[in-house]
Amino acid sequence: MPWKFPLRTRFFTHSLPGTHLASSNSCTRVCYCSSSSVPVLSRIFSFRSNYFSIGSVINFSTRPNRDLPEFERRSRDGGETRASKSLIEDEEDLSNWVSDLRPGSLRVHLTSDDDDSGPDEDRSSRGRRQQDRRGIRNKVDSFRDRESGLNGRIQGKSSFRGRKETILDSGFRRNRDREDYKGLGKGRDLFEDESSDEDVKSLVMGGIGDLLSEEDEDEDKDYEFLKKKATSAFGFDKEKVIEADKATSGNVVKASDSYLTKTRFDQYPLSPLSLNALKDAGYETMTVVQEATLPIILKGKDVLAKAKTGTGKTVAFLLPSIEVVVKSPPTSPDNKRPPILALVICPTRELATQAATEANTLLKYHPTIGVQVVIGGTRLGLEQKRMQTNPCQILVATPGRLKDHIENTPGFATKLKGVKVLVLDEADHLLDMGFRKDIERIISAVPKERQTFLFSATVPEEVRQICLIALRRDHEFVNCVHEGTGETHQQVKQMHMIASLDRHFSLLYTLLREHIADNVDYKVIVFCTTAMVTKLVADLLGELNLNVREIHSRKPQSYRTRVSNEFRKSKGLILVTSDVSARGVDYPDVTLVLQVGVPKDREQYIHRLGRTGRKGKEGEGILVLAPWEEYFLSSLRDLPITKSPLPLIEPETVKKVQKALCHVEMRNKEAAYQAWLGYYNSQKMIGRDKDRLVELANEFSRSMGLDNPPAIPKLILGKMGLKNVPGLRAK
Numbered sequence: 124m125p126w127k128f129p130l131r132t133r134f135f136t137h138s139l140p141g142t143h144l145a146s147s148n149s150c151t152r153v154c155y156c157s158s159s160s161v162p163v164l165s166r167i168f169s170f171r172s173n174y175f176s177i178g179s180v181i182n183f184s185t186r187p188n189r190d191l192p193e194f195e196r197r198s199r200d201g202g203e204t205r206a207s208k209s210l211i212e213d214e215e216d217l218s219n220w221v222s223d224l225r226p227g228s229l230r231v232h233l234t235s236d237d238d239d240s241g242p243d244e245d246r247s248s249r250g251r252r253q254q255d256r257r258g259i260r261n262k263v264d265s266f267r268d269r270e271s272g273l274n275g276r277i278q279g280k281s282s283f284r285g286r287k288e289t290i291l292d293s294g295f296r297r298n299r300d301r302e303d304y305k306g307l308g309k310g311r312d313l314f315e316d317e318s319s320d321e322d323v324k325s326l327v328m329g330g331i332g333d334l335l336s337e338e339d340e341d342e343d344k345d346y347e348f349l350k351k352k353a354t355s356a357f358g359f360d361k362e363k364v365i366e367a368d369k370a371t372s373g374n375v376v377k378a379s380d381s382y383l384t385k386t387r388f389d390q391y392p393l394s395p396l397s398l399n400a401l402k403d404a405g406y407e408t409m410t411v412v413q414e415a416t417l418p419i420i421l422k423g424k425d426v427l428a429k430a431k432t433g434t435g436k437t438v439a440f441l442l443p444s445i446e447v448v449v450k451s452p453p454t455s456p457d458n459k460r461p462p463i464l465a466l467v468i469c470p471t472r473e474l475a476t477q478a479a480t481e482a483n484t485l486l487k488y489h490p491t492i493g494v495q496v497v498i499g500g501t502r503l504g505l506e507q508k509r510m511q512t513n514p515c516q517i518l519v520a521t522p523g524r525l526k527d528h529i530e531n532t533p534g535f536a537t538k539l540k541g542v543k544v545l546v547l548d549e550a551d552h553l554l555d556m557g558f559r560k561d562i563e564r565i566i567s568a569v570p571k572e573r574q575t576f577l578f579s580a581t582v583p584e585e586v587r588q589i590c591l592i593a594l595r596r597d598h599e600f601v602n603c604v605h606e607g608t609g610e611t612h613q614q615v616k617q618m619h620m621i622a623s624l625d626r627h628f629s630l631l632y633t634l635l636r637e638h639i640a641d642n643v644d645y646k647v648i649v650f651c652t653t654a655m656v657t658k659l660v661a662d663l664l665g666e667l668n669l670n671v672r673e674i675h676s677r678k679p680q681s682y683r684t685r686v687s688n689e690f691r692k693s694k695g696l697i698l699v700t701s702d703v704s705a706r707g708v709d710y711p712d713v714t715l716v717l718q719v720g721v722p723k724d725r726e727q728y729i730h731r732l733g734r735t736g737r738k739g740k741e742g743e744g745i746l747v748l749a750p751w752e753e754y755f756l757s758s759l760r761d762l763p764i765t766k767s768p769l770p771l772i773e774p775e776t777v778k779k780v781q782k783a784l785c786h787v788e789m790r791n792k793e794a795a796y797q798a799w800l801g802y803y804n805s806q807k808m809i810g811r812d813k814d815r816l817v818e819l820a821n822e823f824s825r826s827m828g829l830d831n832p833p834a835i836p837k838l839i840l841g842k843m844g845l846k847n848v849p850g851l852r853a854k
């Protein structure tokens with residue numbers, strides 16, 4: 124698809140308040156909701172645009188019962204009584220749970236014919252398996268394809284140059300090859316959504332790490348090219364910004380990092396039933412992003428919104444989506460399958476479930492409007508029945524599973540023809556390479572005549588361009604990120620520590636012990652690089668008698684949901700997790716986010732850190748790197764992260780950790796070693812020198828207490844491009 128720039132663009136200038144300067148033929152507007160800034164876009168579009176400042180300083184209002192477990196809350200609200208069952212026990216519960224949160228909502232219990240052997244599931248699984256078998260036969264081709272498809276920027280560049288854009292189906296992310304990856308993650312949908320098998324993804328991506336690195340040199344050229352092209356396409360080379368208070372309701376408070384405004388929801392023409400639900404939820408005034416986007420959305424415009432983590436983006440897109448549903452004419456009684464009117468796409472199952480829960484909160488007084496969730500890890504047949512039997516005007520989905528339904532659920536594609544609102548939550552992530560093909564497929568399945576909202580805490584420039592595939596030309600970019608502080612919160616103290624790999628486990632233990640000693644109500648998230656490394660670290664910390672839970676892609680969805688709910692309401696708990704918990708998940712009162720090992724990229728660092736300091740609260744973030752990972756810090760230059768000296772690690776602590784490591788199962792260490800190798804192989808800076816990579820992996824192996832690095836199947840070494848690299852043991 125060739126790039127098309129908006130023909131009409133309106134820009135404003137900071138130096139000339141209130142003056143509309145741009146060309147007369149402009150209509151895309153960029154709104155900045157910070158109080159002093161150079162717009163983020165200015166790096167690529169060297170001009171400034173409409174500049175809105177909507178900071179405020181209002182105390183945060185806590186919502187009654189918000190932190191209670193869902194079942195308990197429902198019970199207290201007078202809904203279905205299941206208080207005795209505080210956690211979800213099984214998959215069927217999980218599926219029904221989300222659609223069932225509202226008091227009085229329909230509850231349909233499904234029977235055992237919904238098991239995996241059901242015909243619907245079979246059809247899609249068989250299809251996939253056949254496809255996958257073909258995939259493995261063609262794996263060499265796939266690597267080649269991947270090489271071409273890997274770098275979104277390169278694709279973007281081609282598009283900019285007006286060439287036909289080719290998006291290659293490499294068969295990697297969506298390979299889902301159960302047989303191919305035997306022993307890695309058998310029997311599950313691999314790459315279903317972001318939370319699918321992370322280790323397999325690392326492993327496969329690792330195989331082309333060297334190819335990726337070859338593209339490095341082109342990056343700067345690409346960037347310069349995009350910048351020039353963008354600037355000339357708009358015909359601007361000066362930055363133009365308007366003072367915020369000229370552009371908003373005058374409701375401007377100068378505090379930089381606050382996110383609540385003085386604007387009440389009832390100042391907008393929202394349905395009284397929605398207003399009642401907002402009140403019940405304790406949402407009195409709007410957050411900055413809500414205030415900035417709602418009026419624009421109510422006018423019928425598309426919006427791309429960037430706002431910091433934990434500042435209420437979910438309500439910002441759900442509320443107007445619900446309004447669209449409310450205003451839609453009721454379907455005739457003979458229409459047994461009313462269309463889906465609002466479609467919300469989230470990158471992970473956790474996030475989709477959470478968004479659906481929030482939607483149910485807002486729909487409390489709209490008994491006829493239903494929300495359903497379709498996510499990987501649950502049975503397709505179960506979801507099909509649920510959508511058939513329950514109201515489903517709003518559908519929240521992960522991309523892979525949604526695509527499955529489009530392809531395999533009878534009548535589903537027709538239902539999507541009713542979509543009036545499309546939301547991409549974590550838009551930058553959904554539109555980057557990993558999900559892009561699925562998203563394009565989904566976009567082609569919904570009507571062109573619709574409103575689209577893209578929300579995220581991070582919107583890198585190159586992804587902004589890709590956003591145009593989803594948005595109308597006259598969309599508005601609402602940027603609530605206060606320039607100068609970066610995308611993170613000022614009230615979150617960020618530190619990094621550099622320690623050799625052999626000290627990481629002892630350091631982690633020391634940091635956790637210190638944090639626990641200082642915080643009675645500690646609530647910590649430890650992010651690890653891959654699912655199997657997560658498992659290893661969780662095992663180790665458990666052996667060290669810390670109160671630990673783990674979430675990663677190797678755990679069944681029902682388990683993940685259960686642990687997630689437990690962590691949400693707990694205090695005095697450590698959650699060790701992979702990136703499945705990096706984006707969007709709203710755990711209240713997290714006191715510390717610890718990231719061990721280099722994050723996938725700058726955006727991932729920001730989203731992981733964003734699990735603390737939510738709703739204006741304080742928090743702390745520590746990034747632990749090995750000396751050879753220090754290069755990553757250059758990508759965080761604009762963030763307030765400081766170097767911290769290492770705490771004293773007592774010899775006793777080292778011994779204790781070593782002893783605990785002896786109790787961790789050998790197979791978990793083996794799996795962690797392999798996953799570690801796969802992950803770092805995929806990191807351009809580390810993976811390009813294979814000899815060095817293997818040296819480091821073996822250092823990691825020794826840090827787990829192993830004398831010899833575990834042997835790795837030849838097939839896997841081949842996939843990683845590591846055949847015959849000295850220091851590796853093949854089997």
Ligand SMILES: Nc1ncnc2c1ncn2[C@@H]1O[C@H](COP(=O)(O)OP(=O)(O)OP(=O)(O)O)[C@@H](O)[C@H]1O
Pocket residue numbers: 184405406407408409410413430431432433434435436437438579580706707708709733734737738
């Ligand atoms: N107007 C409001 N008043 C009070 N609380 C609110 C309001 N809107 C949202 N919240 C609460 O703020 C918290 C954070 O919201 P949400 O999870 O939507 O943040 P987010 O911006 O999407 O974060 P992330 O970028 O991490 O996904 C939630 O607990 C939500 O219930």
